[in-house]
Amino acid sequence: MRKLLSLTLLALASTSVFAGGYRVSLQGQKQLAMGHTGVAVVNSAEVLFFNPAGISFLEDKFNASIGGNLLFAETKFQNETYNWQNSTDNMGTPFSIYASYKINKWLSAGIAVYTPYGSEVEWDRDWQGSHLVNRIDLKAIYIQPTVSFKVNDAFAIGGGPIYVIGSVEFNKNLNRSLTDESGNRSDVSLDANGINAWGYAAGFMLNPCKEMRLGVNYRSEIIMEARGGMAAFNEIPVFLQEKFSNTTFSADLPLPAELTAGLSLNLTDKWMIAFDYNRTMWSAYKDLTIDFDNSVETSVNPRNYQNTNTYRVGTQYEATDKFTFRAGWYKDESPIASGYFAPETPRNDSMGYTGGLTYQINKNLGVDASFLYLHFDEIDASYDHYQETTLVNGQAVTSTIPFGGTYKSTVFSPGVGVTYSF
């Protein structure tokens, strides 16, 4: 019964298929089109996200970029032993807003609003893995006021605090079979809104020569501490209603730190290539622990995420005054270790293919478009840490019941944005 509640909850985390873990790498149309490189690229106000130091090198006094994506993620699941087939189709709308202002020769300021983490996955209610997750929706909006100091024409530093507003909704069935008297599966819904947390970002950019930029950026770990969220137990049989009364809960979900280093090269006046390397500190996510403020047992759900590496390459070519074309590629490692592949985060290593263009309407205003295709190989994987306890001849015996099969995901995301500067 303890495990009745393996509320993998929040897993909050989880999900979907964007990039590794619940990281969603869609923080700007121009840079996404270049394989989401950018720690050493000074294209637009998007650099507020990729490397705050970069705003010092923007040519215009004021720069703004606003954009959004439609994120289509689909995962199919099957298991031949039991003749199971299922799939989940989800759409997300990550967005970003960036604005920077050059206060004087050596000082620039800006504000960035973006959604680097999030995940929504909804499986068919009461599907085969419903004891792990029916639905999860994790949202986190980062608001980052930023300043940058240009030390000299070759070097700048920048950074700022990050204020996070987050929410999470999660629903799972209590176990593999419990129902109320009418045969409806018993489930729990967790809902925490208005979670606030602070972190920071800091970076530097170095231009050793005219053709090259180097950049390093660090964004700190931010723990989303859900306190006083609502836990609602639904379709509970009468004999368990006293125990499974609606209550509040606490849970922590780490949004991991990310260290990025990279460089860009101007091969010609019009042609640039960029390389980024991301190290994401997913090992902060050891387990998901949900404390209920009633007699329902605390639910501990091992996650054991691993730190990951992402390798990115991108290029852009200014074909005309009006058109700039971009393309990129990246390899994204999954933080999920073998045996921890839960259907709320059904994601393995992936390859990202990106492309896009800018149409410059006039000197100040441009329209950006991008697309991303993420390719996942199909994978045979399972989550091996769901447990139930049984008394056998008076002794408590723990059963570990793996849930798995073959998963195959695809992600596609078109995006548009506008860039304005003067």
Add this chain to the structure above:
Amino acid sequence: MKNKFIYFAVIAALGLASCEPEFETEVSDASYSSGEADFSSYVAIGNSLTAGFMDNTVSRGGQAYSYPNLLAKQFKIVGGGEFTQPSFADDVNNLGGLTLGGQVIRGTRLVIDYSVKLPEPIAGTPTIEVSAGVHGAVNNMGVPGAKSFHLLAPGYGSLDGVVPGTANPYFVRHASSPTATVLGDAMSKKPTFFTNWIGSNDVLSYATSGGVGVDHNATGNMDPSTYGGNDITNATVFGGVYTQIVNTLTSAGAKGVVCTIPSVTAIPFFTTIPYNPLTVVTVAGGNQAAYEATINALNTQLYGPLKQVLTAFGAGNRIKLLSTTSANPLLIKDETLPDLKDQLTAALTPMFGPEVAADFGEAFGQARQTTAQDLVLLTTRPVIGTAPEDVPALINKYGITYPLEDNHILIPSEKTAIADATSAYNAAIKSAAATKGLAVADMNAVMNKLANGLRLDDGQIYTADYFTLAGSLNNYSTVLFSLDGVHPNPRGYAVLANEIIKVINSHYKAKLPIHEVGGFPGITILGSN
């Protein structure tokens, strides 16, 4: 320029459409095969276990979880035909039970009433009328209560035979005619594949009656028409009948699976109540002082004198003084012991007077305490501590101050008779299967594992011990038996279906998916009843 964006949007949309994830090998019906078997007409032969009997009855809801129905669902993937079961459409409220001419002859299905934490029949009146069935052959020919020889008996489905006991009320409801036989109706479906799990009742009814019937392996009586309901069928008779059934089933080339008969020692009906259930909790509600007072009084007034006298006659080992610190056994009558009635009466007369001494002699002439070798029936639990008829107040508690009767306990000699019959039947089943090249599902082996916890392939452990749930619900979802202690619950039937599927897959080189046992319902627990 706008046009270019439209082109881009179109390309993006096309890209999206082509983005559907696809598996290299999609799991679909085509992933499975029937191998050498032909499931186009599947017929199941058997008794209550085959009928989907659970919680002491067949109900509309329970029947859906019969293992033949669960098998048929998987067969359907590889060309299995329609699978029909006897109609229980009249069980409108899913209560089970039976009525005959409007009179209730079988109670409703058992549920756990959480307010008392014990099994009891669900409230309501059965609406399943014996005389109002839907007649005609069906694919699931499991008939609750049927013994091997009943499958060949004309008239087993005759309404007129229900009261005299020559017919079976369940078969009456779907027999194609009053003179039909179970096997004949089964064969009219022209089976291409069958399962046969008959034979349990040939020994089980003796066991569940506490061994009050007659063991015809001992009597040598070869005429089943003379057998009582609680008798053990002669093993030679069983072997002959079983061979005849299998020969008939295979006469048109059908393939199939036969199932062995489980040992009674593996089912909760016999394993739930320990031989020594008298404890501070059961006797004195947890009050140690009251318990010690009760035990000491029993030792002084009854067990002490009894042991003293029995010792004088060389039978002192029949009784031990009760302990205040450990669990105590029950008093029972063992009809295999020499009767010391007269000796006891004579010896106790000086102490109690002739009248009481005679009562004691009558009561305790063959009395002994239970040992770990005895099995206490599940149905005996509510009897312990109640008053037998016409006995003095001093000895008016069954099992504590008065011996439980033959029908409350299985003693070692009865267990031996059951075990011998079971192994003889299983030998006959395996031999019949070998002769015809049929697959054997060893249900005996499966059920035996349950007693100590059965670890399934999915990692879950299951036990036969659900009464532990009083006070704790740990075992609510990990018990495979229904509340009657003999028949599986839906989850248990899914385990049995999976065992049969595995046998089919290996013996007939088929490839069938198994059921996910953990997703099936277990027992029913109601807040109140």
